[in-house]
Amino acid sequence: MRFADIPGLDSIKEKLIRSVRENKIAHAQLFAGKPGALNLPMALAFNTYIHCLDKKENDACGQCHACSKNLKYIHPDVTFVFPLANLTGDKDEDRFRADILKSWRQFLLEKPFGDADAWAAFYGAEDKQPLISREESREIVKALSLKPFESRFKVMLIWQPEYMHPAAANGILKILEEPPPQTIFLLVTNAFDQLMATILSRTQMVQVPLLPDETLAAYLRDNHAISGSKNDKIVQQVEGNLHAALQWTDEEGEDDSSTFFFDWMMACFNANYGEVVSMADTFHEADRQRQRHVVAHALGMMREALLHRAGAAAISRVKGHEQQRIQRLSARLHAFQLDVITRLLNEALFHLERNGSAKMIFTDLSIRLGRVIRSAGEA
Numbered sequence: 001m002r003f004a005d006i007p008g009l010d011s012i013k014e015k016l017i018r019s020v021r022e023n024k025i026a027h028a029q030l031f032a033g034k035p036g037a038l039n040l041p042m043a044l045a046f047n048t049y050i051h052c053l054d055k056k057e058n059d060a061c062g063q064c065h066a067c068s069k070n071l072k073y074i075h076p077d078v079t080f081v082f083p084l085a086n087l088t089g090d091k092d093e094d095r096f097r098a099d100i101l102k103s104w105r106q107f108l109l110e111k112p113f114g115d116a117d118a119w120a121a122f123y124g125a126e127d128k129q130p131l132i133s134r135e136e137s138r139e140i141v142k143a144l145s146l147k148p149f150e151s152r153f154k155v156m157l158i159w160q161p162e163y164m165h166p167a168a169a170n171g172i173l174k175i176l177e178e179p180p181p182q183t184i185f186l187l188v189t190n191a192f193d194q195l196m197a198t199i200l201s202r203t204q205m206v207q208v209p210l211l212p213d214e215t216l217a218a219y220l221r222d223n224h225a226i227s228g229s230k231n232d233k234i235v236q237q238v239e240g241n242l243h244a245a246l247q248w249t250d251e252e253g254e255d256d257s258s259t260f261f262f263d264w265m266m267a268c269f270n271a272n273y274g275e276v277v278s279m280a281d282t283f284h285e286a287d288r289q290r291q292r293h294v295v296a297h298a299l300g301m302m303r304e305a306l307l308h309r310a311g312a313a314a315i316s317r318v319k320g321h322e323q324q325r326i327q328r329l330s331a332r333l334h335a336f337q338l339d340v341i342t343r344l345l346n347e348a349l350f351h352l353e354r355n356g357s358a359k360m361i362f363t364d365l366s367i368r369l370g371r372v373i374r375s376a377g378e379a
């Protein structure tokens with residue numbers, strides 16, 4: 001994350017940059033914001049700037065050795081601490097840590113503006129109580145006993161310290177009281193009022209407000225091609241929360257595709273050719289991008305169904321009613337059928353990209369899919 005990736009909030013960026021340039025970085029800072037504020041991205045961008053080897057006036061260079069690692073969240077002098085639900089089942093703690101760290105990096109890359117719920121959904125821990133455990137605080141102490149590897153500073157970024165186990169919080173407090181040299185703590189909270197006063201008194205506050213409507217509207221327009229009344233409607237709904245705004249835009253599109261997909265599969269399964277022809281017309285009328293999206297969405301669903309069949313639902317991305325649909329789909333189809341369907345969808349995508357007739361491609365694909373779904377799948 002770089003400052004340029006975050007819309008607006010210029011005065012905060014300037015202040016942070018100045019503290020680095022004037023060599024006055026506070027050793028413990030609390031990035032506080034309401035739910036939906038971009039305080040985590042801000043702390044991440046600040047971290048990138050601190051380590052950058054070729055700092056520009058307004059941002060990290062994005063090119064140097066340190067930046068390239070920070071932009072992938074693999075800089076050896078950065079430690080991330082974040083809440084986790086106690087996921088039972090994996091007894092091998094080292095492997096679990098390595099896996100979850102991989103998920104965390106993936107989450108930051110794919111959902112740079114994601115919130116705590118998005119994170120829980122991402123690694124499959126919805127509805128479970130997250131916590132920064134006592135063991136975690138031991139890891140923190142361990143990490144801090146090492147000198148920086150590559151950089152002048154070590155950064156410890158603690159996301160949502162409000163979820164710290166009391167024992168972990170006490171450990172952190174001790175460290176904040178007598179911070180190791182060359183170490184910078186960036187605490188990031190969306191529940192400022194739940195933090196212990198002792199933590200507040202030991203940290204310098206960086207307040208990150210929600211985005212002003214006009215900043216959000218411009219961002220949606222410039223980065224997601226959302227304009228006009230749809231832009232107005234979203235901006236009105238989300239009150240400066242960029243994550244919520246992006247979810248809104250995603251869900252609307254995804255839900256359309258999802259409904260189309262399942263209706264389509266039902267029509268194929270039931271050999272309802274009247275319905276298939278009418279859907280082929282709808283498909284034909286859509287623009288190319290939308291057509292490709294429908295087929296790509298179907299491929300994604302097949303992947304999910306295969307994951308379900310393989311008993312790997314935990315790493316699935318879908319949730320809610322879509323998950324139930326996937327379950328039904330995977331219960332109905334064998335793995336080899338899912339393989340054949342995946343191949344057929346890929347072929348259709350290939351023909352679409354070569355500007356074949358969308359109606360022909362869709363109808364032909366539907367007939368073949370119907371055959372595979374109903375029988376043992378000669379295609």
Ligand SMILES: [Zn+2]
Pocket residue numbers: 051052053054055060061062063064065066067068
């Ligand atoms: Zn750099």
